Amino acid sequence: MNEWQPTETFRSTSGDVRWGSLGKPGRDPVVLLHGTPFSSYVWRAVARSLARRHQVFVWDMPGYGASEMSVGQDVSLAAQGRVFTELLAHWELEEPFVVAHDFGGAVSLRAHLLHGARYRALALVDPVALAPWGSPFFRLVGEHSEVFEQLPPALHRALVREYVTSASSPGLHPAVLDRLVRPWLGEAGQAAFYRQIAQADQLHTDEVQDRYGEIGIPTLVCWGEDDTWIPVAKGRELAARIPGARLEPIAGAGHLVQEDAPAELTAALIAFLQDH
DSSP: OOOOOOOEEEETTTTTEEEEEOOOOOOOOEEEEEOTTTOOOGGGGHHHTTTTTTTEEEEOOOSSSOOOTTTTTTOOOHHHHHHHHHHHHHHHSOOOOEEEEEEHHHHHHHHHHHSSOOOOEEESSSSOOOSSOOOOHHHHHHHHHHHHHHHHHHHHHHHHHHHHTTTTTSSSHHHHHHHHGGGHHHHHHHHHHHHHTTTOOTHHHHHHHGGGGGOOSSSSEEEEETSSOOOHHHHHHHHHHTTTTTEEEEEEEOOHHHHOOHHHHHHHHHHHHHOO
């Protein structure tokens, strides 16, 4: 995975999932979940650091990154929660550490609360977890996805670049921005970008948010203090809802904490994993 391209394939109920692992097999497993509109690529620095002591599993959700993108594909939160449960069984992981960002936070919470997925501990990084969520732009695209799918490629590329850029507080390196945008280009990528937004229904978090008090595993909530996508106030609210959860604010970071403050985030995760 030198260029960061997961090479293994798992056939899920929502299409082919590309995944990979780092670190020696048999070590305590850690599974990393990405958010939207990203892929496992955002975890590359954190994953390589954690792999010094753990076996780290990464995956691109169906409809994202290097995984399958197809017409009519179910890439909703409900589908991703099921797929994650399928993957844990495929990997034969009974109680891994789970670290989940953004949309991946909702996926991990749904898998745990609705599908019985068991974790040793859970770290949530700026997760989509509490209503209301979705920016005005996100809602506009969701309501008119068929129109946006028809944008000329150059306009679509500019829109995605601007949207991804806004996830970072200090700004993204041009090469990183190019890499994050790349999966969404071309005919299949452009359709997939608007498909995943169109299927992002808040009902999927409404189903579980009143059950966060049932979470009985050690939980860490990390949050970029400069997150303009989901304000840090949501982090405080979420930590208050989960018994024993601790909030770890990360200064100078926006929503994409892995890019804005990878060292600080990694340090917080390593300390949390060592404690549990």
